[in-house]
Amino acid sequence: MFVQKTLTRNPKAELYYDLVELFSGFLLVGFLWTHMLFVATILLGSELFNNLSAGLDKYYLSYVGIPFIILVAFMHIFTAGRRVPTRYQEQKIIWRHAKMLKGTDTWVWVFQVITGVSIFMLGAIHVWVVVSGWPIQAMTSAERMHAFWWFYIILLILGEYHAGFGIYRQFVKWGWFPRKPIGYISKLITVIILSLGIAALFVFYTMAKGGGIV
C-alpha cells in the first residue's frame, strides 16, 4: 500500500477513460465520413457544394460543429493517447516486438499511433487554413487543392487509415461482431471514402486549372 496512490485512487477513472476513448472515436469517425461525403458533393457540381456550405452556415451547424469536433478530438487525444508508449525503451520494445511477431493487428496499431500523431499536426493546419479562409466556397477550395494537393492526399490517407482501423478495433474490443467480417466491412468503407475523396480532389484540381487560376 502506498500513501500517494491510496489518496488519489479513483476506481472508475480508467473505465471512464475507456468509454470516452470509445465514444469520441465513434464521433470522430462519423464526422470524418460525413465530412468526406459533404466534400464529395463537388462531384455533383459546384452549385450543390456551395449551397450545402451556405446551408450549414445559415443554420449555424458549422459554428457549433467545428468547435465541438475540436473538443472531441482533444478528448480522444487524451484518452486514446494514454496507450502510446512515451519512453524510449518502451518504443523500442514495441518496435522489436512488432517486427518479431509479424502480427497484422500489432503492425496496424503501430501505424495507428504514427497516423494519430500526424493527423494531430496536419489536421490543425487544415482547420486553421479553412477557418481563416471562411466561408467554404468551391473556388477557394479548388485553389487550395491545386496548390497543396499533396498535403490533402497525405491527410486523406492518414485520416481514413486511422478512422477505418480505429472503428475496427473498437468493434473487436467490445465484441459486438467477430473479427473477420468487421475487418472486411471497415476496409470496404475506407476504400469507398478514399475513392470519393480522391475523386473530389481531382475535380477541384481540374476546376482550378480550368478556372484560369493557374
Place this chain on the structure above:
Amino acid sequence: MSKRKLTFSIFRYKPQEPDAKPHMQTYQLEEEMGMTIFVALGRIREDQDPSLMFDFVCRAAICGSCAMIINGKPKLACKTLTRDLPSTITLMPLPVFKLIGDLSVDTGTWFRHMSLKTESWVHTSKKFDPKAIEEKMDNETALEIYEAERCVECGCCIAGCATANIREDFLGAAGINRVGRFMVDPRDERTGDDYFEVIGSDEGTFGCMALMACDDNCPMQLPLQMQLAFVRRKIAQAGLKAKTKVVTL
C-alpha cells in the same frame, strides 16, 4: 527423399553467470519424421550441447511448460512440427516472464500472482457438505466454464501481447479469461462490484488494446477475442453501476 538439414539459431544467456552476455548460437541437425521442436531440442542437448536450458514436462500440449518464441511466434515446442517450418529455425525465450536461462522462463511466479490477484477460486458462503448430492449445473454453463478452463497457462498470450510487454502489471488475456470463467460460474457469489474492483482498470480489462496477438497465437485456440470482449462489456456495466468510494482527507 533426402532428409532436410535444419539450422537452429538459439538464444543463449544465463543471467546468473556474471560474465554472460546474450547471444545467438547455431546448431545443425538432420530432420526426422514427425520431428517436433521439443524432440529437436532434446537431440541438441543429448548430442551437441548439454548446457542448453529449456523447459518441458508432458510432451503433449497439456502442461504448457515448453512455450517459446519459434520463428517470431509464441508456440508450444511439443506441438510445433519442424516440417511446418523453413529449414532455418530461430528460438527465443518468452518475453515478459523472468528469464531463468536460455529458453527457460519462470511462468509460475507470474501465473501465481495472477491467480491470487483475480482470486481464482469459487467464492461461496455455503458450507461444503461432503455427504450431500452435488448440485446440478446446466450443460451450457458447464461447457462455457470448461472452454475457459482449457487454458494451460503456457504464457503465449502474454508474450504476444504488446501491452504486457511494456506494462508489467497488465494481467493479459490469461488473467481476463480467468475472471470470465468465474463470472459465468453460478456457484461464485461475487458481485459485479467485486469483479470491477479486481480488473476494472488498465491493469485488467481496460488495458487491452485489442491487438489480438493472444487470439492469434493461443496454442489451445481459446476464443479469446469474444471472451475478452464479454468481460469488458460486463465489467463496464458493473463499473457504471458500482458504488465506489474516493478517499478524501
